Amino acid sequence: MLFHVAMQVRLPPDMPADRADALKSREKAVAQEIQRQGKWPHLWRVAGRYANISIFDVADNDELHALLSSLPLFPYMDITVTPLAQHPSALPAEARA
Numbered sequence: 001m002l003f004h005v006a007m008q009v010r011l012p013p014d015m016p017a018d019r020a021d022a023l024k025s026r027e028k029a030v031a032q033e034i035q036r037q038g039k040w041p042h043l044w045r046v047a048g049r050y051a052n053i054s055i056f057d058v059a060d061n062d063e064l065h066a067l068l069s070s071l072p073l074f075p076y077m078d079i080t081v082t083p084l085a086q087h088p089s090a091l092p093a094e095a096r097a
């Protein structure tokens with residue numbers, strides 16, 4: 001199942017810089033491991049915001065929740081999940097230029 005996931009990061013302004021840097025470093029390692037597993041095929045920065053737009057490819061809602069809640073920044077993110085379904089006009093990837 002594919003999910004569109006929007007994450008807005010909201011670190012407390014008074015969080016010490018070394019704590020924030022450690023969280024971001026752990027976040028990167030966990031995110032890259034999930035990408036290596038093929039479960040996070042798109043991760044894009046939203047220009048001008050400390051936010052990302054992602055596509056997850058997972059078995060079900062429970063797996064998505066487990067992955068999102070495993071992220072070190074999870075307590076500091078507002079996350080909006082949109083389940084994706086097939087669009088009847090969408091060409092298969094191999095039919096596109």
Ligand SMILES: O=C(O)CC1=CCC(=O)O1
Pocket residue numbers: 007009027028031050051052073
């Ligand atoms: O910086 C972000 O958008 C939060 C984040 C999610 C995965 C990652 O590596 O950083």
